[in-house]
Amino acid sequence: MIELYTWTTPNGEKPAIMLEECGLDYDLRLVDISTGQQKESGFLAINPNGRIPAIVDREAGEGHRVFESGAILVHLAEKTGRFLAASGPARSEAFAWTFFQAGGTGPMIGQIHYFKNAEERSDFAIRRFERESERLLGVLDARLSQADYLAGDYSIADMMNWSWARSGLRDLDAASRFPALAAWVERVGARPAVKAALARLQDAKLAAAERASNA
Ligand SMILES: N[C@@H](CCC(=O)N[C@@H](CS)C(=O)NCC(=O)O)C(=O)O
CATH class of the missing domain: 1.20.1050.10 (Glutathione S-transferase Yfyf (Class Pi); Chain A, domain 2)
Structure with a gap:
């Protein structure tokens, strides 16, 4: 399973779109950049630059982390053989x-x-x-x-x-x-995958806000 650490911003949308396009299962973990969660030590261990997005791909090896949205898309393209020509x-x-x-x-x-x-x-x-x-x-x-x-x-x-x-x-x-x-x-x-990615991010953000207001 791939863990996706992200938020509802343009950079944060990209890997969610790619994961949906590839039909890969992922565990969506929101990192609220409005409250500074991207600078907390747990997240800095995944992205030392303290910015979303990042992934941990445990199928690729224990603790295999990838940060920078471009690097994440290349990693997923090479993992699946999709959305990036092999050469040329x-x-x-x-x-x-x-x-x-x-x-x-x-x-x-x-x-x-x-x-x-x-x-x-x-x-x-x-x-x-x-x-x-x-x-x-x-x-x-x-x-x-x-x-x-x-x-x-x-x-x-x-x-x-x-x-x-x-x-x-x-x-x-x-x-x-x-x-x-x-x-x-x-x-x-x-594209259905793009719509699905945006909807999943928005739903997760709403659910997190609801949990916070009920706490
Ligand atoms: N080049 C990086 C940019 C990442 C980036 O700037 N992320 C923003 C959100 S869109 C962020 O985490 N901002 C919070 C901060 O700078 O502390 C990428 O493409 O992944």
Whole structure:
């Protein structure tokens, strides 16, 4: 059984989507980042960086932990032989869009959220991160106006990018400027596994809140 440590954020959604896509059983363990559970020692033993998501795959060996969402998706793709080409250009392309997300849209869109909610608001910082996020969404839109999915067939590259693209289109009110990206967000969001992953995360969060209010 795989333990998934996560929360209901864009990075947290990715491994839940991949686990559902692969039809793997998993034990969902919410780590509430609004109360700092990601910095507690038990979780730091799984991810020394103190961020969600992370998994422990006991089937792969006792205590086999994987942190960083991209590394988790690659681990699950290699475990199941699904959603990542075994070799060649399609594999390189999937890695390229995977790293593009980890180093690009995630940090940039994340910084917009940070500076909009910071005690010390900085309009300069907000403008800078909005402009860079808009540029990155344009790169995705251009790619998706030529291809149905980022790396040919639907792959881990789409699962890496989907939650952040959805969030970026909303934050920047950009769906009409990036129609191919908006259509892909709809297309991926309509997949039964994507819906199941989001529903499972939301249900678990609601159940945890209910337990806390009854305690
Ligand atoms: N590059 C990491 C980013 C992980 C990340 O930033 N997670 C956020 C939630 S979306 C987090 O745990 N934030 C809490 C914190 O920074 O303390 C990944 O892709 O896994």
